[in-house]
Amino acid sequence: MNNNLYKNMALWLVIAFIMVFLFNIISGTQGVIKNISYSEFLQSVQKGEVESVIIKQEKLNGQYMDGTQFESYAPNDPELVKMLVENKVKITARPPDKSPWYMQVLISWLPMILLIGVWIFFMRQMQGGGGGGKAFSFGKSKAKLLTQDQQKVTFKDVAGIEEAKEELEEIIEFLKDPHKFQKLGGKIPKGVLLVGPPGTGKTLLAKAVAGEAGVNFFSISGSDFVEMFVGVGASRVRDLFDQGKKHAPCIIFVDEIDAVGRHRGAGLGGGHDEREQTLNQLLVEMDGFESNEGVILIAATNRPDVLDPALLRPGRFDRQVVVPRPDMNGRFEILKVHTSKIPLDPDVELETVAKGTPGFAGAELANLVNEAALLAARRNKDKVDMKDIEDSKDKVTMGKERRSMVIKDSEKENTAYHEAGHAIVAKLVPGADPVHKVSIIPRGMALGVTQQLPEDDRHMYTKEFMEGMLAVLMAGRCAEEVIYGRLSTGAGNDIERATDIARKMVCAWGMSEKMGPLAFGRKDEQVFLGRDFGHTKDYSESTAVMIDEEVKRFVLTGYNNAKDILKNNMGLLHAVTRLLLEKETIDGHEIDALLAKIESGEIDASLLQPIERKSEAKAESAEVKEGEEAQVETV
Ligand code: ADP
Ligand code: ZN
Secondary structure: OHHHHHHHHHHHHHHHHHHHHHHHHHHOOOOOOEEOOHHHHHHHHHHOOEEEEEEEOOEEEEEEOOOOEEEEEOOOOOHHHHHHHHOOOEEEEOOOOOOOHHHHHHHHHHHHHHHHHHHHHHHHHHHOHHHOOHHHOOOOOOOEEEOOOOOOOOHHHOOOOHHHHHHHHHHHHHHHOHHHHHOOOOOOOOEEEEEOOOOOOHHHHHHHHHHHHOOEEEEEEHHHHOOOOOOHHHHHHHHHHHHHHHOOOEEEEEEOOHHHHEOOOOOOOOOOOHHHHHHHHHHHHHHHOOHHHOEEEEEEEOOHHHEOHHHHOOOOOOEEEEOOOOOHHHHHHHHHHHHOOOOEOOOOOHHHHHHOOOOOOHHHHHHHHHHHHHHHHHOOOOOEOHHHHHHHHHHHHHOOEOOOOOOOHHHHHHHHHHHHHHHHHHHHOOOOOOEEEEEOOOEOOEOOEEEEOOOOOOOOOOHHHHHHHHHHHHHHHHHHHHHHOOOOHHHHHHHHHHHHHHHHHHHOOOOOOOOOOOOOOOEOOOHHHOOOOOEOOOOOHHHHHHHHHHHHHHHHHHHHHHHHHHHHOHHHHHHHHHHHHHHOEEEHHHHHHHHHHHHHOOOOHHHHOOOOOOHHHHHHOOOOOOOOOOEEEEO
């Protein structure tokens, strides 16, 4: 392939040389020659200033008496020679220029040669001959090849998804020794579909299978097939399989297969669009090759629901392996894999980190470890300690701190009461997730954050939990209202999320007694827009009114619950706010400690009193800027 690259480059170099050469001939620069008009020339001749002239067709070159050179163009003037003779100018006549023979050939044949060259170039690209010049090849697949020795990924690098690994064992066995399986006439699956959210390690897993089996690994993304020109995708699929067979035994990995594998007939405008042709070709190729050729297709997607059913038929992707987000133990294992490559302080408890990162996929955990290592380096440490990890976790989950943002004291106090409200209700409402951290340092778009973390991974939620969540979400606004007796924009995000949750409780989870266990407004299944677009309204107007009422009731109940809790714990609200204003970030245990002190009566009573506000603070009444809403985060 390098050879071809050089050939291409040489071709362009030659062309460039020729261009420069031609340009030089045409513009032919020589000495300083005065360019004069024909009439000027005639005048000079008549005045006797011209010594000699060389006539070459219409072109006149000559010399004045004083030695300066000139040139001019003459019309076909029969009088000219006569006049020159009269004025005693020395005349030389020359035949018209003859360029050397090779230039003439070149000039007359150049366009032809160029055309033929371009034609040959494209023909070769289309046929894909020689396997070269990847950057220009349309019909060729863009698959990247990792040979056995290049890739070192094994199952040891993949953690936390043991079931998926087990399911792929069989594929490895087969790739290692195909004959063992064929002896008994068994058929090996041709394709395995890895299904799971982004970043859970699907690519890694496919690579590890190749690594364990010691075979080549081709990877390509579904979107690489799709090009502007019709037929290109199909030809790339063909090429991919040809390449695969050539390098067998191997694994062909197609990432994001949904880019080509979408339900047929789902494109706007219908009919045979490019994607459909590509998919058809993929199906044809999958039927055409036998897995005993030692080629196994592994594809990954996070949208199995949009795939064309034909892809999932036996003989194609007949195995589906689910690659889920890791649970707490899985996260611990993944963290172990990734921290094994960095120097770790003994104070680091990976269990705690795993516990504090619910919902994190492998890629996010890898990113977290990387961030922590960078942070430790920036802090000039030679080991990564728990603080680095905690800080980068905060950065990843809550957004980067914006310490430079200027916030008025009154706004800060407002935010502190708001977040304290969230935190206290989260502490006291039954069944809610424990408070992990409360902060009034602005991060991202939010002025403050209250973060709750579940004790274990949760896979489902009760109605009580959801009601508690609504109360927690409403608590920020409640606190502002209870303290200041007025509303601010700071609760916009909370309100939006609460409304969404309440609507789902009514419409999707059947948690409203009045509406009953029915689903309202199911997902639209209109094929022509790609199968996942909007909701259909499958209920009557009167039902819509009832739904809206129920949603409102849920949110308002949450609001009232939050208000009751806060009104009964005003002292705590002031105390937590004080602590927040003083420390900016506090964790759940500090609130516990305050609560315990209040119960035992040990607390300094002045801490429970309202915060004395500077007079201006009240007048300004802490408007929170539009768009920069405080938010509560429940993970
Ligand atoms: P996907 O293909 O599912 O989107 P990737 O395989 O590309 O995810 O994962 C990206 C990176 O995240 C990997 O290179 C690896 O560093 C890390 N990672 C993801 N899942 C795991 C896992 N289960 N074990 C170890 N590392 C993981
Ligand atoms: Zn809030």
